Amino acid sequence: MINHNELVIENLTKTFYAGDRRINALEQINFKVKSGELINLIGPSGCGKSTLLRCIAGFEKPTEGRIKLNGQQIDAPGVERMMVFQSFDQLFPWFTVLENIMFALKVTKMADTTGKRKEIACAYLEMVGLAGFAGFYPHQLSGGMKQRVAIARALSVRPQLLLMDEPFGSLDAMTRLTLQEELIRIWEETKVTIIFVTHNIEEAIILGDRIVVLGSNPGRIKEVITNKLARPRSPESKEFNLIWEELHSLLGFKQPECARAEKNVTKLFTDDRELSFLPHL
Amino acid sequence: MKATGTRNKTINQVLFITGVILGWELLAQTGWFPPLLFPKMSAVFIELVGEIVRGEILQRLAFSLQIIGLGLGLAVVTAALTTTLALLSPLVSDWVQALMAILHPLPGIAILPIIILWLGTGARSIVAVIWFSSVWPIIANLHTGLRSVPTTQIEVGRNLGLKGIALVRSILIPGAFPYILTGLRVGWARAWQASVAAEMVFGASGGEGGLGWFIYKKRFFMEIPSVFAGMAVIILIGLLVERLCFEGIEVRTVRRWGMTSE
Numbered sequence: 001m002i003n004h005n006e007l008v009i010e011n012l013t014k015t016f017y018a019g020d021r022r023i024n025a026l027e028q029i030n031f032k033v034k035s036g037e038l039i040n041l042i043g044p045s046g047c048g049k050s051t052l053l054r055c056i057a058g059f060e061k062p063t064e065g066r067i068k069l070n071g072q073q074i075d076a077p078g079v080e081r082m083m084v085f086q087s088f089d090q091l092f093p094w095f096t097v098l099e100n101i102m103f104a105l106k107v108t109k110m111a112d113t114t115g116k117r118k119e120i121a122c123a124y125l126e127m128v129g130l131a132g133f134a135g136f137y138p139h140q141l142s143g144g145m146k147q148r149v150a151i152a153r154a155l156s157v158r159p160q161l162l163l164m165d166e167p168f169g170s171l172d173a174m175t176r177l178t179l180q181e182e183l184i185r186i187w188e189e190t191k192v193t194i195i196f197v198t199h200n201i202e203e204a205i206i207l208g209d210r211i212v213v214l215g216s217n218p219g220r221i222k223e224v225i226t227n228k229l230a231r232p233r234s235p236e237s238k239e240f241n242l243i244w245e246e247l248h249s250l251l252g253f254k255q256p257e258c259a260r261a262e263k264n265v266t267k268l269f270t271d272d273r274e275l276s277f278l279p280h281l
Numbered sequence: 282m283k284a285t286g287t288r289n290k291t292i293n294q295v296l297f298i299t300g301v302i303l304g305w306e307l308l309a310q311t312g313w314f315p316p317l318l319f320p321k322m323s324a325v326f327i328e329l330v331g332e333i334v335r336g337e338i339l340q341r342l343a344f345s346l347q348i349i350g351l352g353l354g355l356a357v358v359t360a361a362l363t364t365t366l367a368l369l370s371p372l373v374s375d376w377v378q379a380l381m382a383i384l385h386p387l388p389g390i391a392i393l394p395i396i397i398l399w400l401g402t403g404a405r406s407i408v409a410v411i412w413f414s415s416v417w418p419i420i421a422n423l424h425t426g427l428r429s430v431p432t433t434q435i436e437v438g439r440n441l442g443l444k445g446i447a448l449v450r451s452i453l454i455p456g457a458f459p460y461i462l463t464g465l466r467v468g469w470a471r472a473w474q475a476s477v478a479a480e481m482v483f484g485a486s487g488g489e490g491g492l493g494w495f496i497y498k499k500r501f502f503m504e505i506p507s508v509f510a511g512m513a514v515i516i517l518i519g520l521l522v523e524r525l526c527f528e529g530i531e532v533r534t535v536r537r538w539g540m541t542s543e
Contacts, residue, residue, distance in 0.1 A: 059436060077439045090433045093538045094455045107441050107451070139539025157441070 006193055007033040007056065007161065011065035014051055014219075024218035025051045029065070031212065031221065035160075038187055038194045040208035042201065044251060048219030049197045053163050056195065057083045069161065079108045082154035086166040088146045091138040091153075097125065098134035101153045108157045124152040127186060144175035151183070155190060164196040168203065180206050184231055201247045205240055206233050213250045223250055320506045328506035329513055338495060342514055345491030348404055349472045352411025356468055359412070360419040368427060368449070381421055389414025389475040393482055404489065407479045414475035415468035422467070426460025427453050459535045466527055473515065 012029040015022060025048035033039055041049040054060040056067055058077040067074045069081065084090070091100050101121035102114070111117045125131050128148040138146055147167050154162060168176045180203060187194055198204050204211045211225040225246065229239055302322050308314075309321040316324075332338035367374035389410045400406045430453055438452040454461070480493030490498075496511040535541050 057440065059439070077436075077442075079440065079442050081440075083436065083440055085433045085436070087431070087433050089431045090437055092434060092437075092452070092455070093540050094458070094534070103451075104441055107443055107447075137538055 004035055005032040006035040006070060007195075008068045009052075009056075009065070010068070012052070012055065012062050012067065013064040014048065014055060014060065015063045026055070026062075027218035027220050029219075029221060031224075033193060033195065036191050036193055038184075038196065038207055038209050040204040040211045041195065041197045041214060042199065042204045042211055042247065042251070043214030043219070044216050045199060047214045047216035049199075049214050050165055051219070052214070053083070053165050053195060053197050056161070057081055057163050059083075079157050080159050081161045081163060082157060082159035083163045083165060084147070084150050084154050084167045086169045088143050088170065090150050091146055093138050095137075096134065097130065097136050097138070097141070097149050098122070100138070100149060101125065101156050104153050104157050110157050120156060121152075124156045125149075127155075127189070128152045128182065142175075144171055144179060147171065147179065148182070151186070155186070155192065160193060162192050162194045164194060166197050166199065169198070169200075176203070181232065183207065201244055201251070202235055204247065205229070205243050206235075211243075211247065213247065317503060317505055320509065324506045325509040325513065328504075329510035332507060332510050338492075338510065338514055341490065341492045341495040341511075342518070344489060345473075345476055345493070346518075348408050348491060349411060349469075349476050352408045352476070353415055353468055353472045355408070355412045356416040356419055356472075357465070359416050360423050360464070363420055364423045364427065365449075367424065368453075377420065377424070381417055381424075384413075385417040385421065389471065390478045390482070393479055407476055407491075410479045411472045411475045414471040418467040418471060419464040422460045422464030423457065426457030426464070429460060430456030459540045462527065462531060462535060466523075469522065469527075470519075473519065477515065 009029055009031040012026055013024070014026040016025055017023070029052060041052060043049045051060060055062050056074065058074050058081065061075070074081070091097075092103065095103055098118065098121050101124055102117040105111050105117040105120055111120055122131065122134065125134055128151055130145060130148055130152070133141065133145065138149070141149070150167070151162075168179050171179065183194075184207065196204075196207055198207075205227060208227050211227055212221060213223045213225065214220065215222045225243065227243060229237070229243070233240060235241075235244075306322040309316065309319055329338075363373075363377055367377045392413055393406070393410055396406045396409045400409060434452055434456060435448070438448050443451060476491055477493035477496070480490055481497045492511050492515055496508050499505075499507040499511060531541075
């Protein structure tokens with residue numbers, strides 16, 4: 001059953017309280033993801049895109065609404081929904097690269113013998129191009145390599161859904177481009193469904209089949225853009241630029257945050273003028 | 282580059298200590314000070330060898346190590362239980378932190394008078410003082426250590442289906458290991474200090490006692506070289522445990538994992 005709606009998000013609302021201030025991180029999110037799709041979530045910082053991903057992962061409980069995977073409601077973390085984080089400390093420092101993956105295989109009971117676990121772990125390391133680094137400890141790796149291992153570890157337990165929370169957000173531009181290409185290749189190889197959070201417009205266009213644009217406070221879906229550009233996608237092309245401009249205008253102009261910031265600046269300026277009666281100003 | 286750097290440091294330190302010992306010997310040889318109060322290093326060394334041959338100092342050492350092991354072992358168990366409870370309940374966590382704030386600054390030896398009233402003047406009281414002296418730094422480090430484990434690593438564990446004791450055992454404890462090691466180091470040092478101090482206050486009952494009691498007794502008979510010999514043994518054991526035990530563990534774990542901030 002290919003292309004059925006694997007993940008269904010219904011009327012999802014998530015509210016936080018910061019002191020006595022109520023923050024509507026997510027409001028009335030309705031969305032469906034098909035099996036094998038690569039979805040990008042994009043939005044200004046603080047728009048709740050990570051919160052949405054964490055709800056799908058089961059780390060956060062929705063205030064209202066529900067999320068279903070293959071018709072089953074999600075209420076806790078699960079190995080069929082593996083998360084890859086932005087931070088470089090997601091690998092266990094006391095395990096080698098190989099042991100990190102073998103540990104995942106062991107606790108999820110994906111393979112029952114050490115030999116088998118090692119074999120699978122090696123295969124996944126090879127897939128991310130790190131076969132030569134099996135015996136290294138995480139602190140001996142670069143940031144990009146750590147993220148590769150994290151992707152290999154997440155995929156090794158054969159999840160249906162790979163949740164990626166700005167995994168390339170802390171990488172330099174070159175490494176980021178390489179890893180985007182690799183991710184596309186891995187996605188095409190494994191056919192895993194990917195939900196990828198980013199705040200980088202180019203990254204969203206390079207990767208996604210569909211790009212979900214979230215607005216902030218309240219965090220709502222503003223627009224869903226279908227991206228049918230043929231891969232590999234070149235930022236030089238005209239079509240790429242059209243999508244870029246569309247996303248840019250959806251994200252860049254008259255965000256509530258910007259409007260607020262503008263108001264504050266004006267206020268500051270007024271305050272300054274009021275102080276100008278002081279002789280030294 | 283790094284290897285020669287460390288070798289030079291070690292040679293430098295050994296030379297310095299040898300210099301201090303020689304200086305001491307020469308100063309004592311001049312006869313400016315009464316030998317009874319300021320014995321020659323050679324006399325201390327001869328006495329140390331003599332005590333080792335006669336066996337008394339080794340017996341004392343064995344006794345000390347035994348009660349320190351007992352006190353420290355109890356402290357580790359107490360710390361593990363307390364921290365586990367604190368981990369499960371925020372209420373207990375508040376209590377533990379309050380207790381720590383109140384009792385940590387209190388030197389172990391300060392509770393000795395009360396402990397003597399409660400438990401009498403025996404090995405039990407010394408164990409109690411050792412336990413009290415070492416339990417707080419161990420709890421404090423364990424507590425901090427468990428909280429220092431990055432949230433992402435805990436979430437990866439939960440994502441893989443770990444929870445409860447399994448999560449603690451396979452993620453939190455290895456993650457907190459640098460702190461656990463520090464806690465044990467401080468606990469061990471405190472335990473030694475406490476055992477020596479406690480034995481000097483009331484000695485030991487029935488002729489039993491550790492190195493503290495040995496030093497105290499030798500001072501009583503004015504066998505000053507033996508007093509220094511007792512101190513030398515404490516220093517040697519300290520160095521040995523640090524070098525062989527703690528450093529060995531550190532090199533194989535925390536340093537190999539890159540979990541030190543050196």
